[in-house]
Amino acid sequence: MFGLKNFGLMGATLLLLTATSCRREEDPSAKNNKTYQPTLVDPKDIFPAEFGMPPLPKDNPFTEEGIYLGRMLFYDPILSFDSSISCGSCHQQEFAFAEPRQFSKGIYGLMSHRNAPSLFNTAYSRKFFWDARVNTLRDLIFEPIQAHNEMAMTLPLLNERLKKVERYKDYFNKAFNSEPNLIDMSLALEQFLLSIVSNGSRFNKFFPGDNPQVMNQSELRGAFAFNGLVDFDANGKTKGADCFHCHGGELAQQQNPVMGGIANNGLDLVVTDKGFGAITNRDQDFGTFKTPSLLNIALTAPYMHDGRFNTLEEVIEHYSTGIRYENPSIHPQLAAHGGLQMNLSETQKADLVAYLKSMTDLEFIKNPKYSNPFVK
Ligand code: HEC
Ligand code: HEC
Structure with missing residues (x-):
């Protein structure tokens, strides 16, 4: 763990050095090498010992860049068709990621027929949604994005949109060595959601x-x-x-x-x-x-x-x-x-x-x- 953290720091320093030494128009991470090395995060630094270690997806290790990308996506209204609401519109941090209204309001004012649940410690859940219809968070996220009464987005359009945003080009590259794409989007959101922990009451x-x-x-x-x-x-x-x-x-x-x-x-x-x-x-x-x-x-x-x-x-x-x-x-x-x-x-x-x-x-x-x- 110590080694990994050090490595992250070293990586950041190297990046800074190359950034100052190379010409401005060049993206430092691209110049350095194509395979950017994301900074792994030890799950022990996320989950409190008293909760025990939850079962985690083996093919989606936590990285600082992945979690941060997921956090950006969570709060980004461009995930909805008319760019008016984000996940964070209905899942508000001040209400433990639930919201104070009985039913949620999607785009064009359409209402959901269930109450938005709180989001934390989801790494310990094996089933999601009130009716337990989904087993993984990476699958789940496609539902609110596409639901007509939530974000009403189409996946091809979202794919196009993400590719046009400079910060996503940068962060998909940093987190997954990829162009913006929907699969890695779902993995980043999964990392962010899994990383949300509440144990301070x-x-x-x-x-x-x-x-x-x-x-x-x-x-x-x-x-x-x-x-x-x-x-x-x-x-x-x-x-x-x-x-x-x-x-x-x-x-x-x-x-x-x-x-x-x-x-x-x-x-x-x-x-x-x-x-x-x-x-x-x-x-x-x-x-x-x-x-x-x-x-x-x-x-x-x-x-x-x-x-x-x-x-x-x-x-x-x-x-x-x-x-x-x-x-x-x-x-x-x-x-x-x-x-x-x-x-x-x-x-x-x-x-x-x-x-x-x-x-x-x-x-x-x-x-x-x-x-x-x-x-x-
Ligand atoms: C048999 C299992 C069971 C028992 C026993 C039980 N609950 Fe529940 N509780 C549930 C379920 C299931 C729900 C969600 C039901 C729904 O929304 O239809 C729930 C919902 C709740 C909620 C609302 C949660 C939310 O986020 O909306 C509260 C508060 C609550 N229970 C408190 C209690 C208290 C206090 C007791 C003891 C007096 C208790 N429960 C006993 C199963 C149980
Ligand atoms: C329009 C409001 C709205 C938006 C936008 C929204 N949600 Fe939700 N979310 C809900 C509602 C309502 C439910 C409960 C639906 C159900 O159980 O059928 C829910 C359920 C969930 C759950 C299940 C939690 C559990 O413990 O079972 C997760 C996780 C979640 N949403 C994450 C997200 C993410 C990630 C986004 C963005 C991609 C998002 N939501 C966008 C309203 C919303």
């Missing part, structure tokens, strides 16, 4: 309970409710609200490697959006959705795949009194409540909200590594 300092001093009393009680089982006493009261089975661990998101944590959390009796069920066409999947991470949850309202809840209080009320146990595809963990609503006390509800609010990572939403490179 107080919850993350607390987890798995090592540093109780970073939490207040209400948050600590919230942690007990969150991680406690639903178990009714003689008065019909439960100590635990059992959130951890689906939103557990330091990522606050179930990481079932096969299904990526997909569940029906009892929102509706009759589902209108079939979710994962529309992909598999199996009854048991109707109304099941990817379980979101609860990190930064206080920043990503409104909530659920259709943004139906505006506040965390409303979400907690759903789990407390509103679960539709009769829905046939309800998750077994919820079915195990025996059809009884939890009827959480006011204190329990407030404690759970307090605990969820401790999951906000304020450094993350200001981290310049993820910000718009076109805005200085």
